[in-house]
Amino acid sequence: MLTVADLQKGEKAVILDFPVDTIPLKLIEMGCLPGNEVELIQTTLFNGPLFLMINGSNIAIRKNTAAEILIEKVL
Amino acid sequence: MSDSTIKVALIGNPNTGKTSLFNHLTGLNQKVGNYPGITVDKKTGTCKLSKTHKATILDLPGTYSLNASSADEKIAIDILNDETNEFSPDVAVVVADVEQLKRNLLIFTQVKDLEIPTLLVINMADRMKAKGISIDIPQLEADLNTKIVIISSKLQTGIDEVKEAILSYNSLSTERCIAAEKIEQNSITNTELISTLSKLELKKVQHRETIIRYQFINDTLKKSYRVDKEKASDLQTKLDRIFTHKIFGYAIFGALLLLIFQVIFEWSSVPMDFIDEIFGSLADWTKDVLPAGMFTDLLAEGIIAGLGGIVIFIPQIAFLFLFISILEESGYMSRVVFLMDKIMRRFGLSGKSVVPLISGAACSIPAIMATRNIESWKERLITILVTPFITCSARLPVYAILIALIIPSERVFWFFNWQGITLMLLYIIGFAVALLSAYILHKTLKIESKSYFVVELPKYKVPLFKNVAFTVIEKTKAFVFEAGKIILAISIILWVLASVGVNEKFENAEDIITETVEQNGFNEIQEVSLQNKMFRYKESLKEEAEETGKTITPQEINSAIAEKTPEFRAAVIEDEIAALRLENSILGVIGKTIEPVIKPLGYDWKIGIALVSSFAAREVFIGTLATIYSVGSEGDDEEGNTIKAKMESEVHASSGKKVFTFATGISLLLFYAFAMQCMSTLAIVKRETNGWKWPMVQLFGMTIIAYVAGFIAYQFLK
Numbered sequence: 001m002l003t004v005a006d007l008q009k010g011e012k013a014v015i016l017d018f019p020v021d022t023i024p025l026k027l028i029e030m031g032c033l034p035g036n037e038v039e040l041i042q043t044t045l046f047n048g049p050l051f052l053m054i055n056g057s058n059i060a061i062r063k064n065t066a067a068e069i070l071i072e073k074v075l
Numbered sequence: 076m077s078d079s080t081i082k083v084a085l086i087g088n089p090n091t092g093k094t095s096l097f098n099h100l101t102g103l104n105q106k107v108g109n110y111p112g113i114t115v116d117k118k119t120g121t122c123k124l125s126k127t128h129k130a131t132i133l134d135l136p137g138t139y140s141l142n143a144s145s146a147d148e149k150i151a152i153d154i155l156n157d158e159t160n161e162f163s164p165d166v167a168v169v170v171a172d173v174e175q176l177k178r179n180l181l182i183f184t185q186v187k188d189l190e191i192p193t194l195l196v197i198n199m200a201d202r203m204k205a206k207g208i209s210i211d212i213p214q215l216e217a218d219l220n221t222k223i224v225i226i227s228s229k230l231q232t233g234i235d236e237v238k239e240a241i242l243s244y245n246s247l248s249t250e251r252c253i254a255a256e257k258i259e260q261n262s263i264t265n266t267e268l269i270s271t272l273s274k275l276e277l278k279k280v281q282h283r284e285t286i287i288r289y290q291f292i293n294d295t296l297k298k299s300y301r302v303d304k305e306k307a308s309d310l311q312t313k314l315d316r317i318f319t320h321k322i323f324g325y326a327i328f329g330a331l332l333l334l335i336f337q338v339i340f341e342w343s344s345v346p347m348d349f350i351d352e353i354f355g356s357l358a359d360w361t362k363d364v365l366p367a368g369m370f371t372d373l374l375a376e377g378i379i380a381g382l383g384g385i386v387i388f389i390p391q392i393a394f395l396f397l398f399i400s401i402l403e404e405s406g407y408m409s410r411v412v413f414l415m416d417k418i419m420r421r422f423g424l425s426g427k428s429v430v431p432l433i434s435g436a437a438c439s440i441p442a443i444m445a446t447r448n449i450e451s452w453k454e455r456l457i458t459i460l461v462t463p464f465i466t467c468s469a470r471l472p473v474y475a476i477l478i479a480l481i482i483p484s485e486r487v488f489w490f491f492n493w494q495g496i497t498l499m500l501l502y503i504i505g506f507a508v509a510l511l512s513a514y515i516l517h518k519t520l521k522i523e524s525k526s527y528f529v530v531e532l533p534k535y536k537v538p539l540f541k542n543v544a545f546t547v548i549e550k551t552k553a554f555v556f557e558a559g560k561i562i563l564a565i566s567i568i569l570w571v572l573a574s575v576g577v578n579e580k581f582e583n584a585e586d587i588i589t590e591t592v593e594q595n596g597f598n599e600i601q602e603v604s605l606q607n608k609m610f611r612y613k614e615s616l617k618e619e620a621e622e623t624g625k626t627i628t629p630q631e632i633n634s635a636i637a638e639k640t641p642e643f644r645a646a647v648i649e650d651e652i653a654a655l656r657l658e659n660s661i662l663g664v665i666g667k668t669i670e671p672v673i674k675p676l677g678y679d680w681k682i683g684i685a686l687v688s689s690f691a692a693r694e695v696f697i698g699t700l701a702t703i704y705s706v707g708s709e710g711d712d713e714e715g716n717t718i719k720a721k722m723e724s725e726v727h728a729s730s731g732k733k734v735f736t737f738a739t740g741i742s743l744l745l746f747y748a749f750a751m752q753c754m755s756t757l758a759i760v761k762r763e764t765n766g767w768k769w770p771m772v773q774l775f776g777m778t779i780i781a782y783v784a785g786f787i788a789y790q791f792l793k
Contacts, residue, residue: 020282021275024450024527028285029139031178041312042319048417049426049528051319057178058315058532060413060426065527 002073004052004066007040013071014038015054022068031055038071081130082163083122083241086151086186087170088179089137090406090533092198095228096170096237097134098541105545116444124242133162139178141185141263142281152263155189166192166244168237173199173208173225174534176300180292181285183219184253188263192247193221194240200227207303214299220252229539253291258284314535318410328411335398336436343390350390354383373570381566384694385559388468393551395437395468399430400546404538412530422510423517424461425454425528432458432509435465436502438554439756443763453524457516459763460773463756464509464749466502469693473747474501476697480722481740497744505748508780557755565691569684569699572662581659588651601647607724608643609636676746676782677739677789679727689752696747738792742785750781 007013015036023032032038032054041058042051049060087093097105101120118134135154136147154162167186171179176197186193203209216223224240226233240247255261260280262268268280318324358375365371402408408430416426424432427449434442442462449455466474478494486492576582597605613632620627657663665687666680673683685699700722725734751757751774760770 020279024529025142025278025281026139026450026529028282029142029181030529030531031289033286033289042315043321044319044414044417045321045325046417049413049530051315051413051532055178057175058534060409060416060528060530060532062416062528065529 001070004038004040004050004061004069004071005063007038007050007071009040009043012037012039012074014074016070016072018069023065027059027061027065030057030059032059032069037074038069079128081124081128081241081244082165083130083132084135084154084162084164084167085132085170086135086155086167086182087137088139088172088175088182090531091137091170091172091175091179092228093137093170094134095539095542096168096196096198096226096234097132098545099228099231099234100130100132100237103545122238124238128242130238130241133164138182140182140285155186155191164191166194166241166247168194168196168241170196170198173197173203173210174206176210177289177292177296180219180296181288183221184288184291185263187220187250187252188255188258188261190249190251192244192249194237194244194247195219195221195223196233196237197223197225198228200225200232201230209301209303211299215295218252218295218298220248220250222247229537253288257291258287260284311534315410315532318407319413324410324414328414331402332433335395339391339394339398342394346390347387350383350387354379354386358383373566378563378566380697381563381695382559384472384697385555387472388694389551389555391468391471392437392554393547395434396441396547396550397543399434400543401538403430404536404542406533406535409530409532413532416528422513423454423457423520424513425449425451425458426530427528428454428458431462432465432506435462435467438467438469439463439465439753440554440557440759441550443756443759446763450527450529451524453517453520453522456522456764456769457513457520459760460516460769461509461513463751463753463773463777464505464512466505466748467693469753470501470747472694473696474498474744476722477735477740477744477747480735481737501744501748504745508749512776512780561692561695561754565688565695565699569662569688572665573657573660575661576656576659577661577664578659581656584652584655584659588648588655592648592651597644597647601651603726604650604724605643605647608646609640612636612639612643675789676785677736677742677793679734681725682734682739682743686746689747689750691752691754693747693752736793738789741792742789745788746781746785748781749777749784751777 001016002013004013004015015032015034015038017034018032036055037053039053040050041053044051047063049062050066051058051060052066053059085093085097097118097120100122104122105118105120116136120132120134122130122132124130133154135151138148138151141148141152141155154160155164155167157163167189169179169183169186171183183193183195197210210225212223212225222240224233224236226237255264260268260283262277262281262284268277272280318327358379361375361379362371365374399408402411411429412426414426415429419426419428428446431442431445434445439462442465443459446455446458446462449458475498478497482494482497484492484494580587592601613636616627616632616635658667662684663680666684669683669687670678670680673686678686681700685696688699689696722735723733726732727734757770757774760773761767764770
């Protein structure tokens with residue numbers, strides 16, 4: 001399965017699912033929910049955090065969190 | 076509280092302009108405090124609504140929801156939900172950003188579930204046109220069961236409508252917007268859920284609930300909210316392409332930091348000199364007007380000099396917070412957090428530690444409070460523990476005087492001089508030790524703490540002057556009052572300790588010294604001291620002659636000195652008496668007691684006293700030496716007035732050698748760089764970590780490092 005961590009810069013995808021117990025509630029509140037669109041805007045050096053656009057908001061999360069969010073790419 | 080005062084609570088997401096609205100409504104009539112028992116800032120203010128009505132406005136912390144997963148959210152729920160709470164509002168005003176309406180409405184639907192009069196304020200109307208946004212207000216009002224006011228905190232439009240709506244709060248709807256039966260397990264209304272469910276179960280409930288709320292919001296906005304995507308400008312994206320660039324992003328941040336520190340020192344020097352002069356003349360004036368004596372010395376050398384030592388930091392602190400608040404207001408700071416996260420993580424810190432570490436250069440107290448938004452407890456704790464290593468402005472005057480004393484001011488390159496380089500090195504050492512100890516703590520602390528990191532990168536915007544100004548005023552005020560209280564208390568305590576004797580030597584000091592001098596004449600050290608006074612007088616005579624353009628012959632100088640010699644002899648004797656008194660006062664005994672401990676670092680008992688009192692606050696060092704030395708030389712001879720001159724001429728009583736040598740100076744510099752000498756910081760750390768364990772770790776850990784560093788430096792350099 002693809003996750004947000006697999007996105008390339010500029011790619012868009014739709015969120016499918018994630019484990020509720022490990023994803024921070026704050027992220028859910030900000031609109032990281034199944035069905036919403038996610039786009040990778042910017043990456044950082046040394047595998048640092050990812051700069052995403054989720055639900056119209058700019059959000060940065062670390063790669064380990066991103067790797068838990070399952071996605072389906074938008075063609 | 077009178078009937079004509081309406082209690083209002085402002086609530087909303089971060090970055091919605093909630094604080095701007097608060098500032099517009101209350102002006103300068105605001106107070107920042109703490110909720111009892113917890114570390115959440117409580118901001119309140121008053122607002123005049125009409126001739127007869129006032130409102131007290133409570134600015135709740137910016138949160139994304141009322142899900143009670145943080146202290147900020149808990150306090151918001153407690154206040155909104157509990158009618159008996161003293162802050163319980165008559166009306167809740169939810170502030171939302173027009174561009175982020177969907178996300179901002181989540182918390183609105185939660186507030187509505189509490190069934191209190193609610194007003195929805197949609198901010199940033201000025202950007203609607205540029206972004207191609209249109210809203211069908213009557214439709215949205217009907218769907219959300221609320222009154223809506225559109226405002227622009229930037230253009231200050233709609234503020235009066237907000238006031239009117241608050242005034243007629245009785246007519247605001249208290250009905251929910253999502254029917255109660257739609258959310259079976261509602262964690263907002265059913266507060267029992269929070270206490271009965273396990274953390275994971277509760278989170279699952281809240282997750283389901285959030286999905287239902289978002290479904291409602293999506294359906295609602297489809298009817299009344301339109302965005303013309305063509306019009307959405309992409310300036311934001313372009314800015315982010317530069318500011319968060321893998322290479323340029325770091326280069327820009329580095330350049331900005333350099334510029335900020337350069338500017339802070341440059342701009343501050345003028346007002347700082349001015350403040351220094353004012354307090355100097357105030358002290359002189361006090362001495363002239365009041366009768367000479369211990370009390371005048373306390374006032375002039377202790378209290379006024381001590382307060383001057385605080386006030387002098389105001390320019391630097393204000394400038395630093397000016398820049399920090401501009402960076403935060405503009406949205407740039409969260410980009411820095413994003414950029415720095417990975418690098419900081421290597422040292423066990425978070426990207427969010429950057430803000431505290433920068434603020435630490437002004438003062439650790441606001442810096443440690445700025446760690447509250449770091450989610451991981453371990454990362455937050457490490458940030459709190461290492462922040463005091465950053466060179467704060469209280470260390471500056473200590474550094475300044477010691478550097479002036481032991482480092483020559485020769486220029487090395489065309490604009491660097493050794494003194495400047497030393498100061499820069501001290502900053503670098505502080506930062507390096509902070510990172511190093513963070514790394515060690517990261518490797519040794521066994522704390523299970525989930526390390527997650529969620530940062531919103533808000534839209535860039537031009538900072539509002541009012542918001543920046545208020546932040547600067549608030550932070551500076553807090554610093555002055557916190558530190559001012561301590562300095563005042565310490566000056567008085569020191570003065571009392573220095574004026575109470577422990578034995579008859581203190582009482583008979585005058586007789587003892589005069590007798591000894593009458594019988595044996597001056598001893599070697601007293602002779603040296605006399606020669607010093609003569610020499611400095613000679614120099615001042617020459618200088619005076621040069622300035623006035625007159626010539627002065629050696630004969631004239633000698634006769635002038637001869638004329639003054641009895642006065643000098645009396646001054647030397649007086650110094651001796653005062654020194655003997657100090658030695659036999661409580662303060663002297665304290666200093667003498669710790670002298671064996673600090674001797675390997677090159678300090679005498681007088682420095683020891685300054686060191687002990689510095690544990691209250693670092694800047695007390697100078698005030699203490701001023702108090703001690705002024706107690707030690709009663710006569711205010713014109714040549715030895717400045718504290719630096721006094722330190723320079725200070726000699727060991729046993730050997731007659733200078734006290735402040737290069738080795739002692741370096742050792743002191745390092746000691747002050749590392750030691751935990753600030754009661755206010757310890758108090759804040761205790762509050763933020765809920766106990767005495769971590770402040771004690773900090774106190775002993777840092778002081779041991781300081782001792783070892785001072786010891787090594789002195790033993791190698793002496």
